[in-house]
Amino acid sequence: MGRVDFFNEGRVLMLAPMAELTTPPFRRVVRKFSKSAVLFSEMLSSPAVVGGALYNEPFMVKNIDDEPFVFQILGGDPESMSRACRILGDRGCSGVNINMGCSSPTIMKQVRGARLLKEFELSREIVARCREAYGGNLSVKLRTGFEKHDEEFLLDFCRMLVSEGVDFIILHGRFAKLAFKRKADWKMVKLLKESLPVPVVGNGDVENAGQILHHFESTGCDGIMIGREAMKSPWIFVLADHALGRGGDVSDIDLLETAADVLCGLEDFLPPELHKSRAHRFCFYYSKNFKFDHELFRNIRNVDRIPEMIKIIEEYLNRNPHERIIKIPEM
Ligand SMILES: Cc1cc2nc3c(=O)[nH]c(=O)nc-3n(C[C@H](O)[C@H](O)[C@H](O)COP(=O)(O)O)c2cc1C
Structure with a gap:
């Protein structure tokens, strides 16, 4: 190349x-x-x-x-x-x-x-x-x-x-x-x-x-x-x-969808023995988006399987629906 x-x-x-x-x-x-x-x-x-x-x-x-x-x-x-x-x-x-x-x-x-x-x-x-x-x-x-x-x-x-x-x-x-x-x-x-x-x-x-x-x-x-x-x-x-004045075509961000996208991707791409550790590592950072981040991450850390982690985030957002969407301002 x-x-x-x-x-x-x-x-x-x-x-x-x-x-x-x-x-x-x-x-x-x-x-x-x-x-x-x-x-x-x-x-x-x-x-x-x-x-x-x-x-x-x-x-x-x-x-x-x-x-x-x-x-x-x-x-x-x-x-x-x-x-x-x-x-x-x-x-x-x-x-x-x-x-x-x-x-x-x-x-x-x-x-x-x-x-x-x-x-x-x-x-x-x-x-x-x-x-x-x-x-x-x-x-x-x-x-x-x-x-x-x-x-x-x-x-x-x-x-x-x-x-x-x-x-x-x-x-x-x-x-x-x-x-x-x-x-x-x-x-x-x-x-x-x-x-x-x-x-x-x-x-x-x-x-x-x-x-x-x-x-x-x-x-x-x-x-x-x-x-x-x-x-x-x-x-x-x-x-x-x-x-920087060069907006793309992304509008609102759905925090549940984005988390699921990453976590399901880990399941699809990586060998099973890495799912739990890699998912926990990602969630350590991702949880910081939410008001009750410590509690959320503690709950995620207590489960081993990726679908359970996604469910915990979903339940959190059902309880706190105003934290689910980030609006990207129009250019
Ligand atoms: C968990 C973690 C893993 C990292 N792994 C690498 C790495 O593989 N190679 C590298 O050059 N830097 C690595 N870094 C350093 C980052 O690339 C970056 O230089 C550092 O985090 C500072 O940038 P930030 O403040 O935007 O995070 C790592 C940092 C963290 C937190």
């Missing part, structure tokens, strides 16, 4: 890669809310991709309407990362993203994810080898530093990434040691945007369309990536498109 330009329309929205959450069925629902958002797979471990691990297969599925779509890979070995790029590229995705942002201690112990920020030459080799192996959009997702926001380091590191051929960079505005503490620093996104010759995508703590507009305006960034808020309210993309 030739290189697709994700940024030619300007102000691009992206669905963040999220382990155990951005599954093919979840992406299918997001696509209903946005034709243009760039969707990311959850992180795929490069040895698992290269080894053809069976458990990985459901997460390597690409929906027919996923494009524009990016597979994210995680690993620390240049050979396995480049082979994973080639395998995923052969599946026809328009982008591969290298994870240099995951701060989970287990992952960092194995010199993967954000731990790569401390391995300048190894990171260079990984990117160079991936670039050789893959002709589509190659990007890196990273944090603002390892132990602190580190402007000098970040600029040096990103300039190295660009010189090795990455097409764009995604910056989560926290340093690795913060994990999810404090707030993302969008000034670092602005700094990158002003300093690099490639598109820059900002990420961190976006909760509504107003913030999206504000971040585009205050940083000049080319794209904004949305994670947890998109898991809670996948229609954030509709609201953002409206705020």
Whole structure:
């Protein structure tokens, strides 16, 4: 596949890669809310991709309407990362993203994810080898530093990434040691945007369309990536498109239908042993849409089967009918 330009329309929205959450069925629902958002797979471990691990297969599925779509890979070995790029590229995705942002201690112990920020030459080799192996959009997702926001380091590191051929960079505005503490620093996104010759995508703590507009305006960034808020309210993309003056054809959102869409999709796409855990993970975020979220999620967590979870949401909405529909304002 030739290189697709994700940024030619300007102000691009992206669905963040999220382990155990951005599954093919979840992406299918997001696509209903946005034709243009760039969707990311959850992180795929490069040895698992290269080894053809069976458990990985459901997460390597690409929906027919996923494009524009990016597979994210995680690993620390240049050979396995480049082979994973080639395998995923052969599946026809328009982008591969290298994870240099995951701060989970287990992952960092194995010199993967954000731990790569401390391995300048190894990171260079990984990117160079991936670039050789893959002709589509190659990007890196990273944090603002390892132990602190580190402007000098970040600029040096990103300039190295660009010189090795990455097409764009995604910056989560926290340093690795913060994990999810404090707030993302969008000034670092602005700094990158002003300093690099490639598109820059900002990420961190976006909760509504107003913030999206504000971040585009205050940083000049080319794209904004949305994670947890998109898991809670996948229609954030509709609201953002409206705020950006490019409304789609989605009108009212039915919160029961949307939940059932995701949950039934999990049942259809994933192996049975994953239904309960993946559904609970999704509901953890989705419940936050409702006033009595703790009680609702507690009830969902007490059941194992997806139809029972949908029933609990339905009964909740029968008791609280005014929480069922979100009206999308006319353009
Ligand atoms: C449950 C969960 C899983 C995540 N998994 C990944 C992942 O697989 N790859 C990745 O690069 N980032 C991952 N992230 C980080 C998100 O992509 C994103 O950078 C972070 O959540 C900040 O964005 P947000 O505030 O919009 O959620 C994950 C975050 C969460 C909460």
